[in-house]
Amino acid sequence: xxxxxxGLIGQVIFSLRFIIQWLASEKAKKSIVPDVFWYLSIAGxxxxxxxxxxxxxxxxxxxxAAGSFIYLRNLVLIKKNNEREGAKY
Numbered sequence: 001x002x003x004x005x006x007g008l009i010g011q012v013i014f015s016l017r018f019i020i021q022w023l024a025s026e027k028a029k030k031s032i033v034p035d036v037f038w039y040l041s042i043a044g045x046x047x048x049x050x051x052x053x054x055x056x057x058x059x060x061x062x063x064x065a066a067g068s069f070i071y072l073r074n075l076v077l078i079k080k081n082n083e084r085e086g087a088k089y
Contacts, residue, residue: 003051003054003055006047006050006051006054007047007048007051007055009047010044010045010046010047010048010050010051011044011048012044013040013043013044013047014040014041014044014045014047014048015044016040016044017036017037017040017041017044020034020036020037020040021033021034021037024037035075035078038071038074038075038078039075041067041071041074042068042071042072042075045064045067045068045071046064046068048060048064049061049064049065049068052064
């Protein structure tokens with residue numbers, strides 16, 4: 001039962017990112033992807049990856065591992081961009 005709860009928590013976190021993105025886009029009146037989207041992506045993906053490893057599901061493991069890498073890379077790019085923009089002032 002604990003692993004089902006962990007899997008469900010991961011899925012909820014992962015799904016929240018779309019709600020946040022949608023709300024941010026509605027507020028801006030254009031499609032945008034806020035930084036929190038990527039934080040929720042990595043948190044949800046790592047939680048789901050943990051669940052997939054426990055379930056020993058190679059397809060799920062591969063999908064979440066690849067996604068986690070992409071989400072983490074986006075966060076690194078955002079951090080570098082923010083540092084560059086901060087250096088301009």
